[in-house]
Amino acid sequence: MRRLQSNRLRAALVLLALLPALNAVIGQAQSPPPTSVKPDPNGYAGNEACAKCHASIFESYRHTAMAHASGPASEAPMIGDFLHKNSGVHYRIYSEEGRLWLTFERPGDPSVRGKHELLYYIGQGRRGRTYLFSIDGFLFESPVNWYADKHMWDMAPAYASVRQAPMNLPALTSCLDCHVSGIQPPISGTENRYTMPVFAYSGVTCERCHGPGAAHVNGGAVVNPSKLPPERRDAICMQCHLEGNAAIERPGKHLYQFRPGDDLSDYTRYYVRVEEPGSGLRAASQFEALAQSTCKKKSGAAMACTHCHDPHRSVPPEKRVSFYRAKCLACHTGLSPKHHANQPDCTSCHMPANASTDVAHTAVTDHRILRRPDMGPAMSNAQVTPASLPRLVPFPASPEAEQDTRDLALAWASMAENGNDAVQKPAEQLLRKAVQESPNDAALLSSLAYVEQRRGALNEARELYQRALAQDPNLLDASTNLGVIEANSGHLREAVRLWEQAFRRAPGRSSIGMNIARAFCGAGQVNEARDFTQRVLQFNPDLDAAKNLINGLNTTPPNCGP
Numbered sequence: 001m002r003r004l005q006s007n008r009l010r011a012a013l014v015l016l017a018l019l020p021a022l023n024a025v026i027g028q029a030q031s032p033p034p035t036s037v038k039p040d041p042n043g044y045a046g047n048e049a050c051a052k053c054h055a056s057i058f059e060s061y062r063h064t065a066m067a068h069a070s071g072p073a074s075e076a077p078m079i080g081d082f083l084h085k086n087s088g089v090h091y092r093i094y095s096e097e098g099r100l101w102l103t104f105e106r107p108g109d110p111s112v113r114g115k116h117e118l119l120y121y122i123g124q125g126r127r128g129r130t131y132l133f134s135i136d137g138f139l140f141e142s143p144v145n146w147y148a149d150k151h152m153w154d155m156a157p158a159y160a161s162v163r164q165a166p167m168n169l170p171a172l173t174s175c176l177d178c179h180v181s182g183i184q185p186p187i188s189g190t191e192n193r194y195t196m197p198v199f200a201y202s203g204v205t206c207e208r209c210h211g212p213g214a215a216h217v218n219g220g221a222v223v224n225p226s227k228l229p230p231e232r233r234d235a236i237c238m239q240c241h242l243e244g245n246a247a248i249e250r251p252g253k254h255l256y257q258f259r260p261g262d263d264l265s266d267y268t269r270y271y272v273r274v275e276e277p278g279s280g281l282r283a284a285s286q287f288e289a290l291a292q293s294t295c296k297k298k299s300g301a302a303m304a305c306t307h308c309h310d311p312h313r314s315v316p317p318e319k320r321v322s323f324y325r326a327k328c329l330a331c332h333t334g335l336s337p338k339h340h341a342n343q344p345d346c347t348s349c350h351m352p353a354n355a356s357t358d359v360a361h362t363a364v365t366d367h368r369i370l371r372r373p374d375m376g377p378a379m380s381n382a383q384v385t386p387a388s389l390p391r392l393v394p395f396p397a398s399p400e401a402e403q404d405t406r407d408l409a410l411a412w413a414s415m416a417e418n419g420n421d422a423v424q425k426p427a428e429q430l431l432r433k434a435v436q437e438s439p440n441d442a443a444l445l446s447s448l449a450y451v452e453q454r455r456g457a458l459n460e461a462r463e464l465y466q467r468a469l470a471q472d473p474n475l476l477d478a479s480t481n482l483g484v485i486e487a488n489s490g491h492l493r494e495a496v497r498l499w500e501q502a503f504r505r506a507p508g509r510s511s512i513g514m515n516i517a518r519a520f521c522g523a524g525q526v527n528e529a530r531d532f533t534q535r536v537l538q539f540n541p542d543l544d545a546a547k548n549l550i551n552g553l554n555t556t557p558p559n560c561g562p
Contacts, residue, residue: 043212060313068124069179071202073100082153139171165542168508178240181205223260230301235264242287244270246411271411289367409434442472521560
């Protein structure tokens with residue numbers, strides 16, 4: 001599944017060293033859970049409203065992959081079971097009385113066993129499919145996915161090597177938005193707690209490209225993408241088929257707020273790396289790849305995705321070779337109709353399917369349209385040296401974005417936080433400059449605070465986190481990391497206050513709950529420590545640290561562990 005790269009920092013894990021037990025009792029006052037927000041239809045009408053006047057288009061569109069990109073799990077059951085060898089956990093997906101269920105268990109380990117009803121499916125099944133389940137209103141992805149290319153069940157992307165069952169993978173809007181329509185934003189202050197139903201319409205509806213249609217049903221206008229300026233036309237496809245190396249949301253904006261006809265960069269700015277060894281193709285990199293093609297470079301704004309792809313219908317498999325060959329010959333008029341008559345499939349040579357670099361068992365059509373794909377740059381064993389450090393540029397190119405220190409700094413920081421140690425220094429330099437220019441930007445303050453925390457400048461980090469939280473009290477990572485600083489500075493009561501606020505809003509983040517549980521245990525408040533550890537295990541039942549702590553709390557005297 002596609003995942004948008006956010007500004008979010010890595011939360012610090014459990015405390016490196018707990019303070020001696022406190023004589024004072026740590027307060028455990030907890031506020032009630034967040035209240036639900038009322039659904040806002042935003043003027044959407046659904047595909048059925050379009051069918052009244054556009055019956056033939058409606059009929060052809062309902063057979064496309066986009067139309068079946070999501071929906072209730074019971075409408076698209078895929079039955080199977082899977083034993084993950086690294087973790088020893090057995091997963092089973094089965095249907096019972098019209099409902100779809102996921103069970104998991106590790107044979108011989110009774111503590112790792114559970115069952116969740118699967119509420120929604122994501123992915124129409126041509127490339128793959130995953131399911132979503134809910135715990136206390138918080139929505140999570142199934143840890144196992146169906147991979148259509150290999151006809152197999154396997155772990156979710158990036159989790160193939162785990163040795164524990166990852167049952168706490170949050171379902172974020174950055175992933176959901178490209179598969180559903182009429183999405184509910186998360187409840188304020190949370191990242192994955194939604195008002196049910198999570199989305200108003202299954203799949204990608206007509207209105208994802210044409211805009212809200214309620215006014216059009218009553219005689220008003222609707223967006224025609226072909227009549228938009230090229231950059232606004234392309235933005236409709238880019239909202240889901242552009243990933244970039246970094247995607248930075250604009251202040252106060254979210255990608256799911258984008259509407260056809262808007263400027264996509266008003267919501268999210270994308271950055272791509274240039275002048276570095278190739279890194280392969282990502283699962284949602286079609287637009288970036290197309291921009292590298294000679295076809296697009298020579299055609300410019302005149303070339304659009306819709307010149308080759310009709311979003312209203314799918315080409316039958318038996319007609320795809322002739323259909324796409326005709327698309328190529330429409331521009332390459334100098335070629336004889338007999339050009340490679342023995343191999344009429346242009347895409348097999350010039351747009352081969354290669355393995356995705358970010359989603360296992362998945363092939364991606366190479367939209368770079370290379371003349372000689374076999375002569376392309378090596379993608380796997382390239383050596384990165386200081387002289388070949390990546391250069392980040394906004395995509396699409398934009399003079400305004402190139403001069404925006406804020407977004408560029410967060411893009412570099414995103415790369416650094418994703419494990420690219422070579423870019424730590426330029427990321428820090430840009431962050432410092434950006435904070436000087438925008439001293440009240442919560443995302444910048446929190447990101448620079450993390451840099452200071454990593455290098456041991458705790459006073460500076462504390463002050464930056466506090467400033468960030470003053471601007472946006474809902475920053476989960478800022479609260480968590482500031483709590484670690486406070487705890488290790490002897491201010492355990494303040495640390496627990498910060499952690500409790502964050503954990504209520506993100507109980508799937510096990511490290512926060514474990515920090516609280518260990519703090520209470522160290523203070524001699526065993527019942528409170530047990531409660532928080534059990535809450536952690538509710539969302540992450542195979543976490544060794546939590547299982548060990550529960551066992552320690554049940555000994556006499558209680559053992560808080562290492």
